[in-house]
Amino acid sequence: MPEPVIIAPSILAADFGRLAEDVRAVDKAGADWIHIDIMDGRFVPNISFGPLIVEAVRRATARPLNVHLMIVEPERYLADFVKAGADHLLIQAEPASTIHLHRVLSRIHDMGKKAGVVLDPATPVEMIEYVLPLCDIVLVMTVNPGFGGQKFLPDMLPKIRKLRALCEGRSLNPVIEADGGQDCANARETIAAGANAIVAGSAIFGKADYAAAIRAIREGCLI
Secondary structure, three states, X not given: OOOOOEEXXXXXXXXXXXXXXXXXXXXXXXXXXXXXXXXXXXXXXXXXXOHHHHHHXXXXXXXXXXXXXXXXXXXXXXXXXXHHOOOEEEEEOOOOOOOOHHHHHHHHHHOOOEEEEEEOOOOOHHHHOOOHHHOOEEEEEOOOOOOOOOOOOHHHHHHHHHHXXXXXXXXXXXXXXXXXXXXXXXXXXXXXXXXXXXXXXXXXXXXXXXXXXXXXXXXXXXX
16 A cells, blocks of 8 residues: 655745644645745745744644755754754755755754755756765755746656665665645656655645645545
8 A cells, every 4th residue: 555645735835924824724634744945045046934934833733844945054054943843954955055965964863853855956866865864855846946836847757766766776765755836637747756745835725725635636646
């Protein structure tokens, strides 16, 4: 029997004027994780949230907070996000973010949190081969990072398959998460390629019934 698909609604698509209510609503609707995109306007051309928003989301839910640091020098801010309540800290693999990826992932573990690495669309799987044993989660971006509401890039499916094969060949079993343009149709393809966690923004927060939206993605992945 296949493992259940993890669904992580992205608050980037939530109503910021009622953020706590939206987080509580997706929690009640069946979300497994809450995904939070941290953008600094340097690594990506947008600015989003900081530790205070993570802290506010933490007060609204007991679900794991899946925090993606799309920032330069994430090592400077790990303690702040841990204190705010992050459960998972996901770091970009690219040297434009950090030049000491192995060290940063190790520090996240030392802080008692789950560590993840993120691959942008142009970043090859080979870049993370030597840090895979440190990764509880590998996030494959299926759009270019920085903005919500973008169109899914199907060329990322072979990358997910390659990543899954690499992990299995080394007897490793991180959660493989996909983020970007995910909806009922392409989430099925993404899971079939080897992912087991889906980040969805507008496909959930853009619907009137969050529970039905989460159920549709989850059930669609099993067809």
